[in-house]
Amino acid sequence: MSGSGRQAARRSPGTLGEEPWGGVRPFSIKTKLGALVVIAVLITTGLSLVAVHTQTELRFITVFSMIATLLITQFVAHSLTMPLDEMNTVARSISQGDYTRRVRESRRDELGDLAQTINVMADELEAQDNQRKELVANVSHELRTPIAGLRAVLENIVDGVTEADPETMRTALKQTERLGRLVETLLDLSRLDNGVVPLKARRFEVWPYLSGVLKEANMVASVRAGIASGSGSHTRTDVHLHLDVSPPELTAHADPERIHQVVANLIDNAVKHSPPHGRVSVKARRGPQPESLVLEVLDEGPGIPRSEWHRVFERFNRGAVTRPHGPGSDGGTGLGLAIARWAVDLHGGRIGVAESERGCRIIVTLPGLTSSAG
Numbered sequence: 001m002s003g004s005g006r007q008a009a010r011r012s013p014g015t016l017g018e019e020p021w022g023g024v025r026p027f028s029i030k031t032k033l034g035a036l037v038v039i040a041v042l043i044t045t046g047l048s049l050v051a052v053h054t055q056t057e058l059r060f061i062t063v064f065s066m067i068a069t070l071l072i073t074q075f076v077a078h079s080l081t082m083p084l085d086e087m088n089t090v091a092r093s094i095s096q097g098d099y100t101r102r103v104r105e106s107r108r109d110e111l112g113d114l115a116q117t118i119n120v121m122a123d124e125l126e127a128q129d130n131q132r133k134e135l136v137a138n139v140s141h142e143l144r145t146p147i148a149g150l151r152a153v154l155e156n157i158v159d160g161v162t163e164a165d166p167e168t169m170r171t172a173l174k175q176t177e178r179l180g181r182l183v184e185t186l187l188d189l190s191r192l193d194n195g196v197v198p199l200k201a202r203r204f205e206v207w208p209y210l211s212g213v214l215k216e217a218n219m220v221a222s223v224r225a226g227i228a229s230g231s232g233s234h235t236r237t238d239v240h241l242h243l244d245v246s247p248p249e250l251t252a253h254a255d256p257e258r259i260h261q262v263v264a265n266l267i268d269n270a271v272k273h274s275p276p277h278g279r280v281s282v283k284a285r286r287g288p289q290p291e292s293l294v295l296e297v298l299d300e301g302p303g304i305p306r307s308e309w310h311r312v313f314e315r316f317n318r319g320a321v322t323r324p325h326g327p328g329s330d331g332g333t334g335l336g337l338a339i340a341r342w343a344v345d346l347h348g349g350r351i352g353v354a355e356s357e358r359g360c361r362i363i364v365t366l367p368g369l370t371s372s373a374g
Helices: 003-011 031-053 056-094 110-158 166-194 208-226 256-272 306-313 338-346
Strands: 202-205 241-248 251-254 279-288 295-297 350-354 361-366
Touching: 031 056, 031 256, 056 110, 110 166, 202 279, 208 241, 208 256, 208 279, 251 306, 256 279, 256 338, 256 361, 306 361, 338 361
Parallel strands: 241 279
Antiparallel strands: 202 251, 279 295, 295 361, 350 361
């Protein structure tokens, strides 16, 4: 089970001294310490009564009371310190990079909550460590391909195998473009992750804005097709892009540059998955809040299995459909939809896959003035 799966399976720890459903925990540390005091008082009182009735000397009663109290205290202290020692061992392993160790969650007190919190933390650290390793491996793979291609072209020119004619240089340009685009995409993700991309939200008219995005997508695709880019973006010119904005005078409040990233990446993904001479529809509607916006991008491709919906916006995820990419696409880097999700998250909006009779339907909801005002 993955780290996120383990976290979902765990219950959320309740308030200290309480069960998750709000009731008071019957075996909390406070209860145990209180019971220890009560037991010690009862032992001392009981032995004092025995001394009165049997005329036993007080010093013997005092010694017996101390011994009984110390034994009970030792038992309670051991039950409290033993899980702390285990937690300390696990925490030390985590600090040294071993995220596989877990604390047993057999207690129903505050230490049980602490054990659960440590395990959740270990799950998250393990998941992040796995993502980091996967990111390094995938980035290395993605960078190696264009670098190897560019190196082969240049070596052939230097060795005199091929001449530096326009066709050869276009091949070199193709690999350079792919390399540059990947680096630019990774930089965008890094900025988004670190929160250093400020939102410059403003009011804009949706129809002319989206119309410009679609025209730019068509123009860029035509240019890439002319040089057989292979940059991870589509080179399809046979797919028709359709825009539907209702009402035509619709306005929204958001960061146009970031929304451009969202729409451009969604269109690029939809076109790559479209069948020959397919159709990609971009719809815009007014949201529930003032200046909010609901965007929808629908293609006619094979669609996404429901079991894969939660993974669509993960980095380097390229889908698991039988024929994931249409003609003229190399599959991309799997980063476009991740950037779209991060840009939407910056606005406090939502993005996700929705039900569709055909193809893939992705809906983006931007909150407008309500969230942007904060």
